[in-house]
Each structure stands twice: as structure tokens, then as C-alpha cells.
Amino acid sequence: MSKSKIIQAATIHAPQCNKKYFAEIDEIDEPYWAQAGGMADGDGYLPKKHHQQQMVYELKMKDREPVQWLADVYGTTISRITYDENWEDCYKTTLHGKRALHFMLKICPYLVEKRKEATRIINIKFPNYHPPKIPMTLDNMSKHMGYIAGFFDAEGSVQCRYKRTKDNHDIIKQWVTITNTDIRPLKKIQQILTSKPFCWTKKDVTIYSHQEKKIRLKDGGEKKLKHVMRFSTKAQITFMAIFQPIIQIKRKANIADKLKTLRSIDVFMGKRPRLNVKGRPVNVTR
Numbered sequence: 001m002s003k004s005k006i007i008q009a010a011t012i013h014a015p016q017c018n019k020k021y022f023a024e025i026d027e028i029d030e031p032y033w034a035q036a037g038g039m040a041d042g043d044g045y046l047p048k049k050h051h052q053q054q055m056v057y058e059l060k061m062k063d064r065e066p067v068q069w070l071a072d073v074y075g076t077t078i079s080r081i082t083y084d085e086n087w088e089d090c091y092k093t094t095l096h097g098k099r100a101l102h103f104m105l106k107i108c109p110y111l112v113e114k115r116k117e118a119t120r121i122i123n124i125k126f127p128n129y130h131p132p133k134i135p136m137t138l139d140n141m142s143k144h145m146g147y148i149a150g151f152f153d154a155e156g157s158v159q160c161r162y163k164r165t166k167d168n169h170d171i172i173k174q175w176v177t178i179t180n181t182d183i184r185p186l187k188k189i190q191q192i193l194t195s196k197p198f199c200w201t202k203k204d205v206t207i208y209s210h211q212e213k214k215i216r217l218k219d220g221g222e223k224k225l226k227h228v229m230r231f232s233t234k235a236q237i238t239f240m241a242i243f244q245p246i247i248q249i250k251r252k253a254n255i256a257d258k259l260k261t262l263r264s265i266d267v268f269m270g271k272r273p274r275l276n277v278k279g280r281p282v283n284v285t286r
Contacts, residue, residue: 001084004092008068012075017098025073025102034134034146035246036103037110039066041147041185042154046104046117055121057100060092065248066153067091074099101125109134110147112185136195144192149246151189155180158240160258172262176231176239183207183227190229193239204235237262 012021040046043066045058059070060081071078071093079092095103101122108118108131115131122129134140160174180186186207192198193205209227231239240256247253 002081004079004081006077007080007091008071008078010075010077014097016075022098022102028073031142031146031246033106034110034143035150035248036070037107038147038150038152038185039154040107040118040150041111041113042151042180044114044154046114046121048117055097055100055124057095057103058092059094060090061154062088062090063153063249063251064091065250066150067093069248070095074103105129110143112188113180113182136191138196141197145243146246148189148192149243149248151185152178152243153247153249153252155185156252158236158252158255158259160255160262174233174236174259174262176236178229180227181224183209183225186227186229200235204232206230206232 039059040057043059043061045060047054047056059067061067064078067078068091070076074093074095076093076095076099080089081092082089104118104122108115108122111118111131119129119131134143136144156176156178158176160172178186178189190202190205190207193200194202207227207229209225211225237256237259240259244253244256
């Protein structure tokens, strides 16, 4: 069971959604819409085919920052959802009608996983609409980087923490991954990151697949394949340093500072330090 409580009231109501209102939103730079598209591909909700008459878009996340950004742009409410189960609270905002249509027109060219769903909804109002493709060129790199940042906010994981080993030593464990049940967005991100101006190879940005350990489908169906993009140790720090300024979720962006500090220690010592049980370095000589 869950309970929903409005924590931020709408600042703009439906009758106020006129041409001037949308013209002001149109002034937002394209990379921001690309970032919103990456977020939508990861955690956004669009009606499926059998509900395609619904003009609605919903964003629900445990981190408030992306939800706050969308709500501030469109003047919608923010609700906090609490669960009776041992689940973390989350935040939600919803776009309806003209606002949902406007948002989908903005993000549809950048979508991968939800591109068909968004196009179907847009075609209700504009039957001849086909989303344009964004070429993989240097001129469009800021848009592609925006998409990666948005998708990483939704589906990315970054960590840098201590871990106890079997021989009772603490080591520094770090990883940067992006996980999704649809491999297409990961393939797109891999293509971007292995193209100019980036210098990574597919060995630095690897994608592998495995079956989920638990069946998460409510109807008791078959297990889904989970696809994971894993960054090599060499690529982790550089990736986080590049994308830290545009990642919206602060708790993820802040870990980049830990990775940078860890890299500085590596350079100073010449190798990764091993820690004792108190978290202090041992064997620091080369």
C-alpha cells in the first residue's frame, strides 16, 4: 500500500497553458530536452499502446531533483509517495493534456526505448508526425551528452566505498554502471562514448547481459534479461568528471569527488592503497 501527499502545489493551472506559456518554455536550450529524454527513457512513464488515447507523462523517482526540474518548468504539482512496505519514499509529478503533448514533442527526437510510445501519442494530435533523427556529429555532441546524463540519473549507479575482504582487510571498491532491461539505450550510449571527441573503446565501456535473480513481473511471467554497461577503472573517473556538472542527482554527482580524490592518491602512491580495519592505509611504499 502507498500514500500520496502533495508537497508542492501547482504554480500554473490548465487554463493558463496558452501560446505565451509554451513560448517561454521553448526558450530552454535543446541539451536540456535531450537530458529530459534520457530521463524519460529510464524512469518516465508513457501509456502503452492499449492506453494510447491518454495524453499523460509521469516521472516518479526516489531523488527529488529531476522531478523538481520538470515540475518547475511546467508549473505542476509534486507529490511525495510513502509505502507501507520497506521501500524508500519517492517523488512524482505528472503532465496532462497540452503539457504532456508539448513535452513529448520536445523529447521524442532523443528517445530510444520509448520512442514508439511517444510517437503514437503525438500522432493522436498530429497524424503525420515522425520524430527527426539527431545525427552523431560533433555539433550535436552537447545533446547526446545531455541524453547520457539524463539516462545515467535514471538508471546509472556509481559507488566508492570500503569493503571488508575475507582476509579481514578493507579495500576501496568502486564502480560505475548503467543498467536497463532494454539494451538499445545502452547501445546508443556506447556508440556515443566510443566516438569523437571521446577516446574510449568498447573494452572501456562494456555491455553484458544476464538473467535477473528475482522475478519482478507482477503477472509471474518469465525473468527478464538485464543489460549492464560497466565502465573500466580507467574510464570511471574520467566519465564522472565530464558528466558531474550536468548530472542532476546530487548524491551521484558528489561521488565523483571521491573518485577524483582516490585517483589523486593512486598517482601519489603509485598504486591503490590497501586499508586496515580502521580505514587507514597500509603498505604505502611502492
